[in-house]
Amino acid sequence: MKVSSKTTRLGRTLLALGVICAAAVAAIGTGGAEAKPVANPYHLNKEGTLTVGMTLQFKPQMYLNAKGQPAGYDVVLVRALAKRMGVKLDIKNLDFNGLIPGLVSKKFDMVSVGLSNTPERRKAVSFSRPYVPYAQILAAKRSDSTAATTAAWNTSDKSITSLQGSTAEQLVKRTFPNAESKSFPDQNAAFLEVATGRADGIVVENYLLAQFNKSNGNSLKQVAFKKPLHVEYGSYAVQKGNTALANYLSKFICSQQTSGQLAKTYKATIGAPLPPMPACR
Numbered sequence: 001m002k003v004s005s006k007t008t009r010l011g012r013t014l015l016a017l018g019v020i021c022a023a024a025v026a027a028i029g030t031g032g033a034e035a036k037p038v039a040n041p042y043h044l045n046k047e048g049t050l051t052v053g054m055t056l057q058f059k060p061q062m063y064l065n066a067k068g069q070p071a072g073y074d075v076v077l078v079r080a081l082a083k084r085m086g087v088k089l090d091i092k093n094l095d096f097n098g099l100i101p102g103l104v105s106k107k108f109d110m111v112s113v114g115l116s117n118t119p120e121r122r123k124a125v126s127f128s129r130p131y132v133p134y135a136q137i138l139a140a141k142r143s144d145s146t147a148a149t150t151a152a153w154n155t156s157d158k159s160i161t162s163l164q165g166s167t168a169e170q171l172v173k174r175t176f177p178n179a180e181s182k183s184f185p186d187q188n189a190a191f192l193e194v195a196t197g198r199a200d201g202i203v204v205e206n207y208l209l210a211q212f213n214k215s216n217g218n219s220l221k222q223v224a225f226k227k228p229l230h231v232e233y234g235s236y237a238v239q240k241g242n243t244a245l246a247n248y249l250s251k252f253i254c255s256q257q258t259s260g261q262l263a264k265t266y267k268a269t270i271g272a273p274l275p276p277m278p279a280c281r
Helices: 005-029 073-085 096-104 167-175 187-195 206-215 243-259 261-270
Strands: 049-054 062-064 088-093 110-116 125-141 159-163 180-184 201-205 220-222 230-239
Touching (some): 110 125, 125 206, 125 243, 159 167, 167 201, 180 187, 187 201, 201 206
Parallel strands (some): 049 088, 159 201
Antiparallel strands (some): 125 201, 125 230
16 A cells, blocks of 8 residues: 555654653653762762861871871871872861861861770761771880889879870779879870879870880880780771761771781881781671
């Protein structure tokens, strides 16, 4: 049967309309377009920039090098973190005591200073999984002859220093309640108080003692208790309730840990093998 050109044109028009309608239905079903990436998914204070609060006086974990640039274990990690996130990195150097208040007031997005995840701190901030291990020890002058027992140091004639606002400060008060607790906002000042004889001992991380001795004539010794006063882990802190960033940080740490990169970074910066870390699940 012969088909007229008019009928053919009508069929083509109906076919075109059908294609347009089908496309419209498909667009409605998928929201009209592909979903765009969520802007600022980790709720950074400044989109495109990760602002990190640190105390750059804990060599080799975090410090200012000879050129005045941030360096150390934490610095290497946050640089890798910012690169993975695809954002710029802005490090803010504050006294230790100002870090949590600064985080709460949104001066930065996270704190990288090896904070212990304590119930008291969790009232103000949220934490990632641990990224750095610590062994807290007691150190004294090499000439000190006090017995290496808690009882010998837990007396009213002893004074023990620590970093103000740190878990070491709480450890002094808890372990040596009868001794005088002297806390300082600067870690080096706490060391020097002992080195110059104005205090008897200091509670501090073992690697910080080693670093202090390198620059100060090996003047202090670790008191030879049978085991460290306390072993703990440091975590990243973020603004309270920012689970998106906290979860991302935890995944980043696990990726570094399981790939072996965390151990390599620790060895290269701290100068010792990475102690056992909590397993990633």
